[in-house]
Amino acid sequence: MELTYSPAEQAFRTEVRDWIRENLPPALAAKVRGGKRLSKADYELWHARLQTRNWLAWHWPVEHGGPGWTPVQKHIFDEEMIAAGAPRIIPFGVNMLGPVLIEFGTEAQKARWLPRILDGSDWWCQGYSEPGAGSDLASLRTRAVRQGDHYVVNGQKTWTTLGHHANMMFCLARTDPDAKPQEGISFLLIDMASPGIEVRPIVTLDGEHEVNEVWLTDVKVPAKNLVGEENRGWTCAKYLLGFERTGIAGVAFSKAALSHLKRVARERRKDGRPLAENPFFAARMARLEIDLMAMDIFNLRMIAAAAQGKSPGPEASLLKIKGTEVRQEASDLIRRALGPYAMPFLPEALDEGWNGEPVGPDYANTAATQYFNLRKTSIYGGSNEIQKNIYAKLALDL
Amino acid sequence: MDFTLSEERRMLVETAQRFLRDRYDMPTRHKAAAAPDGFDRALWADMAELGLIGALVPPEAGGFGGAGEDVALVFEQVGRGLVVEPFLASGVLGLWPLVRAGETALVEQVMAGETIAAFAHGEPDGRYGLAEVSTRAAEGDGWRITGAKAVVLNGDAADVLIVSARVSGDADAEDGLGLFLVEAAGPGVTRRGYGTVDGARAAEIVFDEAPARPLGEPGRGFALIEETMGRGVLALAAEAVGLMEVCKDTTLDYLRTRKQFGRPLGAFQALQHRMVEMVLEIEQARSAVMLAAGTFEADRLTRERNLAAAKHLTGRVGRMVAEEAIQLHGGIAMTWEYPLPHYAKRLVMLDHLLGDTDHHLERFIRLGREDAA
Numbered sequence: 001m002e003l004t005y006s007p008a009e010q011a012f013r014t015e016v017r018d019w020i021r022e023n024l025p026p027a028l029a030a031k032v033r034g035g036k037r038l039s040k041a042d043y044e045l046w047h048a049r050l051q052t053r054n055w056l057a058w059h060w061p062v063e064h065g066g067p068g069w070t071p072v073q074k075h076i077f078d079e080e081m082i083a084a085g086a087p088r089i090i091p092f093g094v095n096m097l098g099p100v101l102i103e104f105g106t107e108a109q110k111a112r113w114l115p116r117i118l119d120g121s122d123w124w125c126q127g128y129s130e131p132g133a134g135s136d137l138a139s140l141r142t143r144a145v146r147q148g149d150h151y152v153v154n155g156q157k158t159w160t161t162l163g164h165h166a167n168m169m170f171c172l173a174r175t176d177p178d179a180k181p182q183e184g185i186s187f188l189l190i191d192m193a194s195p196g197i198e199v200r201p202i203v204t205l206d207g208e209h210e211v212n213e214v215w216l217t218d219v220k221v222p223a224k225n226l227v228g229e230e231n232r233g234w235t236c237a238k239y240l241l242g243f244e245r246t247g248i249a250g251v252a253f254s255k256a257a258l259s260h261l262k263r264v265a266r267e268r269r270k271d272g273r274p275l276a277e278n279p280f281f282a283a284r285m286a287r288l289e290i291d292l293m294a295m296d297i298f299n300l301r302m303i304a305a306a307a308q309g310k311s312p313g314p315e316a317s318l319l320k321i322k323g324t325e326v327r328q329e330a331s332d333l334i335r336r337a338l339g340p341y342a343m344p345f346l347p348e349a350l351d352e353g354w355n356g357e358p359v360g361p362d363y364a365n366t367a368a369t370q371y372f373n374l375r376k377t378s379i380y381g382g383s384n385e386i387q388k389n390i391y392a393k394l395a396l397d398l
Numbered sequence: 399m400d401f402t403l404s405e406e407r408r409m410l411v412e413t414a415q416r417f418l419r420d421r422y423d424m425p426t427r428h429k430a431a432a433a434p435d436g437f438d439r440a441l442w443a444d445m446a447e448l449g450l451i452g453a454l455v456p457p458e459a460g461g462f463g464g465a466g467e468d469v470a471l472v473f474e475q476v477g478r479g480l481v482v483e484p485f486l487a488s489g490v491l492g493l494w495p496l497v498r499a500g501e502t503a504l505v506e507q508v509m510a511g512e513t514i515a516a517f518a519h520g521e522p523d524g525r526y527g528l529a530e531v532s533t534r535a536a537e538g539d540g541w542r543i544t545g546a547k548a549v550v551l552n553g554d555a556a557d558v559l560i561v562s563a564r565v566s567g568d569a570d571a572e573d574g575l576g577l578f579l580v581e582a583a584g585p586g587v588t589r590r591g592y593g594t595v596d597g598a599r600a601a602e603i604v605f606d607e608a609p610a611r612p613l614g615e616p617g618r619g620f621a622l623i624e625e626t627m628g629r630g631v632l633a634l635a636a637e638a639v640g641l642m643e644v645c646k647d648t649t650l651d652y653l654r655t656r657k658q659f660g661r662p663l664g665a666f667q668a669l670q671h672r673m674v675e676m677v678l679e680i681e682q683a684r685s686a687v688m689l690a691a692g693t694f695e696a697d698r699l700t701r702e703r704n705l706a707a708a709k710h711l712t713g714r715v716g717r718m719v720a721e722e723a724i725q726l727h728g729g730i731a732m733t734w735e736y737p738l739p740h741y742a743k744r745l746v747m748l749d750h751l752l753g754d755t756d757h758h759l760e761r762f763i764r765l766g767r768e769d770a771a
Contacts, residue, residue, distance in 0.1 A: 001688065321678060
């Protein structure tokens with residue numbers, strides 16, 4: 001057993017850290033750290049910078065332009081990105097659709113869409129969930145009917161993250177209503193500028209607009225935009241969900257949240273002393289830190305297994321559950337640490353260029369909204385209850 | 399980054415597993431626990447012969463292991479076997495001060511299972527504190543010890559006692575402590591042995607001018623006490639993981655086979671989810687033990703902080719696993735005859751040894767402040 005990184009891995013970490021320091025604009029990092037709203041241009045700039053170093057499509061195989069990193073290198077990269085306050089890579093094109101096209105796409109599809117993901121020509125969104133199909137995704141009802149050389153699509157998608165920025169959507173639609181739920185679904189690529197598409201914002205409980213409803217009315221989709229076989233879209237969907245789940249433990253996010261929490265608890269005071277010295281609060285923080293230390297090792301154990309060629313097994317479900325619990329707990333403690341100053345709600349302060357007077361400490365404004373926003377983590381990507389079902393079935397044979 | 403075992407360590411684990419499978423079934427264990435010593439001296443000698451005690455001792459002291467990883471591996475098996483032989487009392491807490499003091503002859507005897515050593519540290523008024531020692535050591539015609547020690551594991555069967563005593567300073571001071579070697583059957587030593595809830599044995603021991611020999615320099619013993627207790631903490635945390643694994647496997651088997659309402663219990667989602675939560679927390683506990691074992695040779699603060707984290711988490715998870723295993727089984731787990739509750743009892747009672755979840759949470763916080771300072 002060896003818990004330290006090899007010299008080569010440490011050198012890689014230094015390389016990544018140095019590159020980020022030289023390429024991540026400090027103003028952008030400050031926005032990320034301060035929980036400010038990022039514009040479409042912010043994301044596009046960061047994607048483009050990463051692509052100059054060939055670090056955007058780090059999930060992709062080498063023959064399709066990926067950097068060929070080991071699982072440990074991917075983990076290090078992820079940690080450094082988050083620690084530096086880099087914007088997250090918008091996963092829909094590069095991390096989700098890319099691998100699906102590489103696995104299931106035709107040569108023509110790969111040739112057309114993969115370069116456009118890398119150079120930022122397309123901004124993809126994900127058309128999976130529907131009002132009636134959340135955790136039970138296979139019950140989706142959006143219909144696609146083949147008419148000559150195109151499909152006609154009707155239905156409604158929801159929780160479409162950053163759909164208002166997107167010009168393309170990969171979408172699950174039912175092509176055989178008589179088959180079993182998983183067997184009549186197809187995977188389609190849809191141009192968001194097509195007639196019959198309407199994107200409506202959903203404002204979430206924190207007052208923010210990140211997700212949308214997408215309404216599709218008689219939308220014509222060229223048949224060449226079918227990925228994989230007709231009625232076999234579930235295979236693509238599952239493949240993609242596997243990719244979605246591996247990073248979802250969010251260990252690096254939780255580490256960043258813990259160090260932020262420690263800072264807040266040192267600066268806020270109770271009974272004339274730093275909050276961090278209050279025994280009750282210190283105990284809450286220590287429990288969180290211990291859970292996170294254990295989860296860090298648990299996560300590394302899975303990464304080391306992957307490095308030995310083992311495919312991510314049902315343990316990914318356990319990591320998702322614990323990872324989201326820990327991250328939510330961290331946000332709960334940050335909210336508590338602010339005391340009364342968690343109350344003020346100044347959504348305008350998240351806008352770029354806002355130079356009004358903050359209420360309370362500068363980090364107070366997002367403490368509570370962030371806590372509410374992160375409730376989503378135990379719901380999305382297969383809710384934590386779904387993960388328990390999966391693990392009970394696949395790993396425990398119950 | 400590598401979580402696999404070396405060839406030697408894999409063999410060590412296999413040796414222990416084979417012994418437990420072939421020679422240490424539940425009736426054997428219960429019989430050993432009911433013996434006057436609270437364990438079976440012949441079995442203990444056989445375990446020594448296989449090298450299971452030697453694996454806890456570094457090569458330069460005559461063993462062939464002694465690293466944190468070795469301690470954790472041996473004790474996970476101790477947990478899986480629900481072993482009552484004195485691995486903790488004699489093999490770690492009693493043996494380590496002797497190793498550090500260069501008591502070559504005694505180390506050899508203890509490692510061979512011929513001599514039983516016990517660590518007499520905690521006192522009737524104490525509660526897990528490393529320096530909570532009011533037992534006194536005075537030098538006149540040789541060193542003599544006076545005071546009382548509480549819940550000394552295997553203290554009744556021990557041949558030699560390693561006793562913490564104060565040569566100077568106040569009751570809680572780290573300075574002024576020493577470790578001393580006392581003949582258990584010698585003059586001035588009164589022992590009252592008794593069984594413990596988890597099937598082991600312990601003793602209350604009173605020293606009245608008992609002749610003693612110092613191990614190391616009297617007055618500067620705190621570091622060795624901390625080091626010895628740290629080894630014990632690692633051992634217990636690893637033992638807890640072994641116990642948890644058995645609780646998990648037994649409960650899973652039961653959920654798959656026991657039928658109610660015409661279905662296996664495992665078909666009920668309420669039970670499935672609780673089982674998954676249990677498995678998840680066990681993985682967390684195991685990860686904390688791996689971290690503590692893997693950094694056991696690091697600097698003091700890193701080592702002690704990771705040990706405190708592991709003891710805290712195994713205590714917290716241990717209680718959950720014990721309670722859930724009993725609950726998910728139902729009535730059968732309330733019987734003495736069924737093995738599971740004995741594992742559950744040990745798992746819960748481990749939290750009363752060498753500091754409980756609260757004690758180690760507090761220690762984790764304090765060590766963190768030392769680190770920041």
